[in-house]
Amino acid sequence: MALSEAILVCLTDRPMSGYDLAKTFDASIGFFWRASHQQIYRELGKLREKGFVKSQEIAQSGKPNRIVHTITPAGAEAVKVWSSKPGRMPSVKDELFVKFYALGSVDMDALKDHLTIRIDQHQTKLSKYRKIQDRYYSGEDQSLNHAGKRIILEMGIKEETSRIEWLQAAMFEITKLEQAGN
């Protein structure tokens, strides 16, 4: 499990509330490890029990109070231990492939629509990545943390670019099949 580690890794950058973490998972680290705010709050409870974070309520006026979580030395140690062990292969789960597997039992027009939607979604992701790259990762910051984030953005951009290409190739192929079937 790496949700707890993903949270600890975020807290290494700076102390954050559950709400901050949820936004971070929505905007940056979540591009590579998705999690909802419910998961995050539950996991924060576990991390507190294990002593990997300590939590402090900060009074605010006009807004609900924030509970800010800080990583402890034990938490930092847990990150080190986790990071030295090889992870598992990402688990594959893509309905589109399953639909292609069943091409004979599927409505072709619907499948083409779904392909178009998917291509769009990947293009949206890609342009988000590119915007972030231009804004934050084209400068001269040389810290390791900055470099790591720059590298995953580059990986993400390559991944999405390649996906768009092969999804378009698949679209071309089923269009060809349809014409041959007439």
Place this chain on the structure above:
Amino acid sequence: MALSEAILVCLTDRPMSGYDLAKTFDASIGFFWRASHQQIYRELGKLREKGFVKSQEIAQSGKPNRIVHTITPAGAEAVKVWSSKPGRMPSVKDELFVKFYALGSVDMDALKDHLTIRIDQHQTKLSKYRKIQDRYYSGEDQSLNHAGKRIILEMGIKEETSRIEWLQAAMFEITKLEQAGN
């Protein structure tokens, strides 16, 4: 949820036992939708309750009896309904990215080892795909089901090829970072 549909899709090709399905998920459709035998047996129970499959025990001597599951017309209908609805984006979950996100708190040598392992794993997958392609998908079968499987193999090959490329690029970049840090 598409595990139930992935199973129904397999049973569209031919009736199978839970064991056969588990092997199929280990070898072909499972490249694109992973599932363990425990999940499959549980799901078969649900599918039987819903009337989407009917199950028949076949006596064998010397081996445990097989329970062979056949898709029903209601099951085929369920596949059609599912296939006409757009699926959701595949959920992203890759520990390697998380480790890069935390590049400053991670042991570099371990990370390089993990990268090497991952590159190996993707190369193994890729050569599996290529072997299957040569053996079964280089001929002249023109049926839709065959074409669908040929297309997902092509997509899988492109996906794995691109992954290997960007993982190697990432390896190159962290090696460069290390040298700059000396």
Place this chain on the structure above:
DNA sequence: ATGTCCATGTAATCCGTTACATGATTAT
């Protein structure tokens, strides 16, 4: 002797999703 293949499943735990719940502030 040891291990792998065939073939079925149960039990416990953990992870992920959906829905529910509250309530003030600020922007349109």
Place this chain on the structure above:
DNA sequence: ATAATCATGTAACGGATTACATGGACAT
């Protein structure tokens, strides 16, 4: 007025993983 943002969580359910369990056949 209406909606979005800030900020926290609980509850219920369903999916995924890991471990446990059985037992004969056959190969090394």
